[in-house]
Amino acid sequence: MKKAFITIQLTIVFILGVFSIKAQEKKVNIIPFPVLATNPTVGFAFGVSPGFTWHMGDLQNTSMSSVVASLVYTTNQQFLFSARGNTFLEGDKWNIMADLRYQITSQPTYGLGTGSGSIHPLVNNDYGYSERHYLRKHQMMEYDLIRAYITTLRKHEDTRFFYGLGYHLDVIYNIDDNLLNLDTIPQQVTQHYRYNKLKNFSAKGNTVSGVSLNLMYDSRDNVANPYSGRYAFASWRVNPKLIGSTQNSSTLWLEYRDYFNLSKERPRHLIGIWTYGWFVTSGNLPYMNLPAIGWDMFSRSGRAYTSGRFRGEDLIYTEVEYRFPLQANSDLLGGVIFANTTTASSRTENVDLFQNVNLAYGLGLRVMINKKSRSNVNLDYGWATNGSQGLFISLNEVF
Template identity: 50%
Template sequence: MALLFKIKFKKALIIFGMCLAFVANAQQQGDTIAVKEIEAKQKNVSFIPLPVISSNPTNGFMYGLAPGATWFMGDPTTTSVSSGLGSVIYTTNKQLILTAKTNIFTENDSWNFLGDWRYFITSQPNYGLGTGPSSNQVVDAGFEYEDNMWSAPIDGAQMLEFNYIRFHETAMKRYKDTRLFLGVGYHLDIHSNIQDNLLDLESETPVLTSHYLYNTAHGFSTTGYTMSGVSLSASYDSRDNTTNPYSGRYAYINFRMNPEWLGSDQGSTMLWAEYRDYINLDKNRPRHMLAFWTYASSVTSGNVPYLDLPALGWDQFGKSGRAYTKGRFMGEDLWYAEMEYRVPLQKIKDTFGAVAFVNATSASNRMNDVHLFDHVDIGAGVGLRIMINKKRKTNLTLDYAWGKYGARGFYLGINETF
């Protein structure tokens, strides 16, 4: 394990050095840093075709293209910046990741549209539901599936391979001249071709996984399922910039209903609540700040399939839980919080900055009587910020994070984590 960490850490350092060299070379050629920026001034659009060369615990090393764009759909003095992020990525874990995520404001912020489209051919290690030492107790110690008949214990990750389609669209109308937005949305999640690699029902001592036990207990298929629903949403957004805020706050609540008549395998409801805040520490350097992010998600009625349960790293932009694999912590209820200290590294200019962050996650496991906040698991890390578009305050982000249970990861991205 130590040797593997040294190899991965050396690779991360090589990639980090390549990024810095790329940045230095691009700086000599003008305002564009690290990437080639194409700006159509008459349309007020900034397009950044960011190459992806990075690593994280879920995907291994990632290679591809992650284009980002920002634009204004009206007068910038009265209209918030719109943003879009995409990705076409292949990983050393043989995963294909296609995404398109948007946050669009129409003229004078009359409407706000949130979009999240994904197509994955992917895999994900699974550790059962909940946080803390008892979260995986059903499979860790084996499971009594009949009187005095026990399954084989599982120690460590349970690998799941699957295809995933997500189509989420939310439209919210601004209420008068306030920063309150109210709206509705449609959400579709389809998991198919699920392969539960450790599941073995034929052996003398069967191997029963968390995915299998949960889905069979709640009447879901173990090879694929669909959740389709509509939602009611409300948000409050006073941030000065949606991709890299220096001030303001953001609150969002979404209540999702997944009826069978709309295509869900079973009827259910879910609640998502989120809050972000930004506190300046130096009035002369607004980039010197503390940033806070927290959200909670819960199954409020009915049952949802295993891979649709609230899970770390499955927020809209997939940025929660630095240090951990996607889905490392999941459950019927999940709470997440993060604090990040952001500081400029230059006395006057804002090209380079740094961050230090810590995050915390708690998840429930109702089948095992593990409640929210019974256990909290922590992650922390540091990062470098390189401003590649000063007008839009667009940052290239490079982070390294550590967590419990040997978790760690290197992250390269565009725009702040939150």
């Protein structure tokens, strides 16, 4: 593991070094953002999360490209690397979306579906036992993740509609399901183990490899910090065994964002809405690949919760945020008030979508560190009705 860690570090340094050279050639704005944060997923985290913004063509007809990278170590002994963003080629003729991650990480899981505690009883009849019992409130898991998503979209004529194909790979391996104990009587069976056993997946690791058909509408004036416009994205992904998936499956992602200005003089004064639905449409996915909050492209959904706090075969997430300037004649400082809701199903536990809805809310501070690109540093604190809370620090607006 130590050799792999060093190899990954050297690879990351090489990639960032090459990118820095290209950045200078393309006049890229680089924000060397340090990470000092705490939230329920990572404990205390420290590292760097540089942001990159640039234009690949004429500013009049080419949208700003934006990438956020991250290299972080946490007190939960997690090593997290990611590079995620959008690149618009000249004239916006093409848009390339990328989500690349390597993680040695951990997170608690709470069962499937939303509701009171989101932890459901385990029926040991599945394993030859007659009694019914409950496991603890959460079930900690350690695992490694490799993710490589690349989506290429072509603009349709002189419109803001795009269409294209993508490839998506998730490899989750070296799973250590901390509370699983099959040597006791009765066995202590976790939600992760039970679900994967019922669906014929390995409890140690699985692969999801798929291709996608994608449609997008994007009229936002700025991808890092929109003041106006709207965004809609639909992606149907097919994950066949033929190209490496553990089992055949398919999923559907539907997303919408909109921005409503409240002042012509201060465009930063607005209400933003964000909603997405994520559904398993055929076959089965491994437990850790099921739709879950915090597993969107930029890991922004579910402020107040640990990543993956709600998970299920179907999930719908909605967030509303009120954004406002804090200075009369400057956009340096801003504030936000937000609220989000999550509902998730569990077909294995007979929990329907919308049967239960979980609520969270919070407030935050924004510091605009690059006026040209509108790049913000975000400091948010969220509370949830189930008692979860945390501080979340990020670069660029949440949505």
